[in-house]
Amino acid sequence: MDSPTQLLLPFMTSTGDETLSPSYYSGREIGTFKDSAKAPIHRWFRYPAGFSYKFVLESLDLFSVLPEDWIYDPFSGTGTTLVVAKQQGINAYGVEAHSFVHWVAKVKLNWDFEENILRKQIREFFEEVSEKTHGGKTFIDIEGVFPELVYKCYHPDDLKILYILREQILSYSTYPAVQDFLKLALTETLRGAALAGTGWPYISPRKNRGEAPPKDALGTFQKTVWQMMGDLQKTKERRCEIKNILGDSRQKQLLADEQVKLALTSPPYLNNYDYADRTRLETYFWGLARTWSDITRDYRDKLMIAATTQINRSKYNVETALSEEIKAIAPNIYQKLQTSILALALLRNQKGGKKAYDLMTALYFNDILAVLKETHRVLMPGGHFCLVLGDSAPYGVHVATDTLIGELAVALGFRHFDYYELRGRGEKWKENPQRHNVPLREGIVILKK
DSSP: OOOOOOOOOTTOEEOSSSEEOTTSSOOGGGGSSTTGGGSTTGGGSOOTTOOOHHHHHHHHHHTTOOTTOEEEETTOTTSHHHHHHHHHTOEEEEEEOOHHHHHHHHHHTOOOOOHHHHHHHHHHHHHHHHHHHTTTOOOOOOTTTSOHHHHHHSOHHHHHHHHHHHHHHHTOOSOHHHHHHHHHHHHHHHHHTOSSBOOSSOOBOOOOOSSSOOOOHHHHHHHHHHHHHHHHHHOOOOSOOEEEEESOTTSOOSOOTTOEEEEEEOOOOSSOOOHHHHTHHHHHHTTSOOSHHHHHHHTGGGSOSOSGGGOOGGGOOTTTOSOHHHHHHOHHHHHHHHHHHHHHHHHHTTSSSOOOHHHHHHHHHHHHHHHHHHHHHHEEEEEEEEEEEEOBOGGGOOBOHHHHHHHHHHHHTOSEEEEEEEEEEOGGGTTOTTSOOOOEEEEEEEEEO
16 A cells, blocks of 8 residues: 655645645635636525535546446536536436535436427416416515515515415426426525525525515516526537435445446635525525424435534433544544544533534544545545645644545545645634634545555
8 A cells, every 4th residue: 555645835746656746726716616606507506514626626627537438426516516417427326415506416317308398388378477476566465375484584575476476387288397496596596686685604594575576576587597598508418327315425335346437526624614594594484494404304414424513412322422443443543533523512511602612523523434434435546636626724733624524534445645735714704703713624535555
């Protein structure tokens, strides 16, 4: 086995085969969704937890992935990796545990429309909506239809329009693929039509009392639909096999041993970002959930541990929560993590919120180990696993997530890991007196089998 390689220089890195120039990956924002938010198909659902499609394109080029090869994304989310693979004619297998996010990827991956039929169906749909909205004005009563959060996000006139659109879409059955297309367009419209703050990371609802005018929900929806239509016209499907799996990447997948040439993903960061809460507005609006307990049961409980809201402290002992398997495979990493975990256990009792960062850290790495094991199994010898990662400092305790995952991967059987730093993180929170002052970063960990 090669010696582990950890290159932390910001101006160069190596895959173990060659030295990369500092500009190989296209810049500091490649780990964010900014590029994808402007790109056809990718922008059909603006998902701040995603990454740039350029990360996928450049990785395919860097590791010479050919059309007959397979790539794998164990946290495929809204389908960035899968969409790029389909555009490039590369076989791809993606796994996502969040069922609503998985559905978004499913719709983004369906380009099999007859343009004339789709255009005709959309025009007929809008004609029916126009009859029900009376040119954008409606007097229907929607009291009690939605959870309270939804009412707080919209002008009442806009919410009535959104409700009519929702019901019209749900009753549409002529072409199920067209129904999904319209449903995703309305899903993407929800945040653009809101008066409340609905950006990353959480919703900031405020009840509208007439101070602000409506935002023209119908016009926003129409604009979104026709933009999506335009994206389809620009998109060419190439022959390949795309598998978009609703499942758990901590478990064995329907991939053969050594089937995959390249795995790439951005796993959940160890930063208490609640991926279930990120889609609360959407799932509440569509009637998929009405309460926090619904969100927890149907979404949060199925995800890899990355947020304190996923943790029931009564189920764990903080001193033994970190996996004994990590201790057996990599005792030095186990000791580093256990030191941080116990420090966080002491700190949480001194903090008002008493966040379960201690258990979150232990359970996060337990889950990461399972993902690394399955990815190692499906990768062919000489294959690579590229992860966009950020480190963390809960309660000011620095956890070098990127380095620790790289070291754990090597202990598990990967030949070595390299690190390519993209950008610093957290600068915009400097003035927050409650925030730690530990400098954080985001970069790409490259593992070689």
